[in-house]
Amino acid sequence: MSRVVVIGAGIGGMCAAARLAKAGHSVDIYESSHFVGGKCRTEWIGKYAFDTGPSLLTLPAVYRDFFLKTGEPIERVLELQPVNPAFDYRFADGASVKFTNLSRYETLAAIRESFGSRASDEWNALMERAEKMWDVSREPFIESELTSILSFIKRPTFLRDLLTIAPWKNLRTLVKSLTQNQYLSYIIDRYATYSGSDPRKAPAVILSIAFVEEAFGAWHIKGGIGQLALAIEERAKELGVKFHLNAPVVSINHNGKSVSGITVASGEKISADVVVANSDASTVYTQLITGKVRVLRKQRASLAKSEPSLAGFSLLLGLKPDPDAPPMSHHTVLFPADYDAEFDAIFTEHKPVEEPTIYICAPNDPSMSRTPGYESWFVLVNAPRHSTVGDGWDWSDENFARAYGAKIISQIEARGIPLRHRIELLEVRTPADLEKSVGAPGGSIYGSSSNSARSAFTRARNRSPLNGLFCVGGSAHPGGGLPLVGISAEIVADAIGRA
Numbered sequence: 001m002s003r004v005v006v007i008g009a010g011i012g013g014m015c016a017a018a019r020l021a022k023a024g025h026s027v028d029i030y031e032s033s034h035f036v037g038g039k040c041r042t043e044w045i046g047k048y049a050f051d052t053g054p055s056l057l058t059l060p061a062v063y064r065d066f067f068l069k070t071g072e073p074i075e076r077v078l079e080l081q082p083v084n085p086a087f088d089y090r091f092a093d094g095a096s097v098k099f100t101n102l103s104r105y106e107t108l109a110a111i112r113e114s115f116g117s118r119a120s121d122e123w124n125a126l127m128e129r130a131e132k133m134w135d136v137s138r139e140p141f142i143e144s145e146l147t148s149i150l151s152f153i154k155r156p157t158f159l160r161d162l163l164t165i166a167p168w169k170n171l172r173t174l175v176k177s178l179t180q181n182q183y184l185s186y187i188i189d190r191y192a193t194y195s196g197s198d199p200r201k202a203p204a205v206i207l208s209i210a211f212v213e214e215a216f217g218a219w220h221i222k223g224g225i226g227q228l229a230l231a232i233e234e235r236a237k238e239l240g241v242k243f244h245l246n247a248p249v250v251s252i253n254h255n256g257k258s259v260s261g262i263t264v265a266s267g268e269k270i271s272a273d274v275v276v277a278n279s280d281a282s283t284v285y286t287q288l289i290t291g292k293v294r295v296l297r298k299q300r301a302s303l304a305k306s307e308p309s310l311a312g313f314s315l316l317l318g319l320k321p322d323p324d325a326p327p328m329s330h331h332t333v334l335f336p337a338d339y340d341a342e343f344d345a346i347f348t349e350h351k352p353v354e355e356p357t358i359y360i361c362a363p364n365d366p367s368m369s370r371t372p373g374y375e376s377w378f379v380l381v382n383a384p385r386h387s388t389v390g391d392g393w394d395w396s397d398e399n400f401a402r403a404y405g406a407k408i409i410s411q412i413e414a415r416g417i418p419l420r421h422r423i424e425l426l427e428v429r430t431p432a433d434l435e436k437s438v439g440a441p442g443g444s445i446y447g448s449s450s451n452s453a454r455s456a457f458t459r460a461r462n463r464s465p466l467n468g469l470f471c472v473g474g475s476a477h478p479g480g481g482l483p484l485v486g487i488s489a490e491i492v493a494d495a496i497g498r499a
């Protein structure tokens with residue numbers, strides 16, 4: 001039995017902890033904040049509940065596997081609800097299309113009705129390519145430790161697989177070769193933002209996310225996606241994991257070759273055979289481990305090359321009932337006229353987007369409001385990272401943040417969704433707030449972006465060069481978002497092995 005310390009009670013940290021406890025290890029989690037779940041959290045404010053982090057669950061099989069392997073199945077602890085339509089996409093010129101959940105047949109029919117037969121055929125071709133990409137990439141690049149490209153090169157199907165993934169193409173170039181339809185291109189571009197990236201730089205294989213969402217569905221969890229965090233916490237506790245909240249870790253202790261434990265802010269030193277870091281990998285390698293450490297040189301250099309993911313600016317809106325309000329789908333996306341201007345603003349100019357893509361999550365879940373008819377909307381737009389010095393935007397100016405929020409509300413209203421007269425509660429959350437609450441540097445949503453073909457290789461490895469140190473979560477392999485974070489926990493627990 002190893003003595004394991006986990007830094008951070010985010011989803012990745014807690015899933016790894018529970019799996020390790022199940023395997024017979026003694027596990028303690030040290031979490032700097034007063035709550036578990038990290039970015040994944042349902043927050044109650046007055047009579048309203050908001051998912052202030054993830055509001056969409058895809059690939060639920062990852063969490064089905066987690067709950068099954070650690071005890072009772074997911075169905076006994078959470079109510080998963082398919083969301084239909086999966087997305088209501090609305091464009092600046094008034095065009096729109098609703099994607100049916102879990103049915104390509106119906107989605108193709110909806111595309112045909114909105115944009116014609118050719119567009120429908122092109123979407124089918126895009127999804128066929130996306131499925132092939134998923135089949136080829138899931139095992140070597142997502143479900144296993146990415147130690148080197150060699151295992152991929154040695155595959156007997158290497159050349160065919162290479163042509164499928166086309167690493168020399170970015171998402172935009174690939175999509176352009178399969179469709180000229182601007183509406184479909186915008187819908188696909190948005191999948192690059194699921195990994196915090198720019199579609200003009202992200203590898204073409206990002207297209208596989210569209211297939212995953214279509215094939216395995218868009219899901220909600222009754223009470224909010226944050227219930228997932230609470231259920232994982234409960235499972236971990238049942239297995240004997242000990243939680244220490246309000247306990248920031250200030251250093252990872254080591255002898256240059258192997259870890260020996262951690263020090264918490266109180267000054268207490270805790271010895272451990274294994275340290276699993278769920279805190280952001282860049283923080284791990286620059287702040288929790290300082291000074292020259294020879295074995296870390298390569299990993300630190302490669303992390304320095306990775307570009308951080310985009311951040312998010314959000315509005316929490318508590319809305320009074322209005323019988324005349326137009327009905328909203330659970331997930332609505334209002335695309336701007338010029339999507340590229342958004343990526344230029346975020347990644348090149350590092351400033352808030354004038355006319356951003358606006359994502360509205362209006363959960364059709366009565367358990368997310370204490371008073372029938374009242375609604376809790378979570379509105380999210382992509383934003384540049386918070387920074388007071390380098391590339392980024394200083395989000396600490398509260399007046400600016402409030403004015404920017406008001407501008408977004410006006411843009412929603414201009415798209416035929418009257419809102420102001422219904423607002424009973426309004427809170428603004430900036431990238432600076434996320435940085436402060438969960439230690440996400442700059443408020444990056446997904447750790448590092450996938451803004452280059454090599455991004456998978458510059459991301460932190462799960463197994464650090466320092467013996468006994470492992471990285472789990474969105475800033476480590478295979479990347480951010482709930483499905484990948486859950487997979488990273490499985491990879492780390494398997495790598496540490498049985499007691």
Ligand SMILES: Cc1cc2nc3c(=O)[nH]c(=O)nc-3n(C[C@H](O)[C@H](O)[C@H](O)COP(=O)(O)OP(=O)(O)OC[C@H]3O[C@@H](n4cnc5c(N)ncnc54)[C@H](O)[C@@H]3O)c2cc1C
Nearest residue numbers: 008010012032038039054055056249279439473474481482
């Ligand atoms: C606004 C927003 C919307 C999102 N939408 C979606 C979505 O719809 N679907 C989806 O799948 N994903 C979404 N995501 C991404 C998803 O939330 C994350 O990828 C995932 O929750 C990250 O989990 P993690 O394991 O990396 O841990 P994190 O959530 O990053 O948690 C890390 C934990 O470590 C703690 N910590 C940090 N430093 C220390 C330290 N020194 N000592 C002790 N503890 C420390 C933090 O307090 C935190 O609790 C969204 C994220 C955000 C912010």
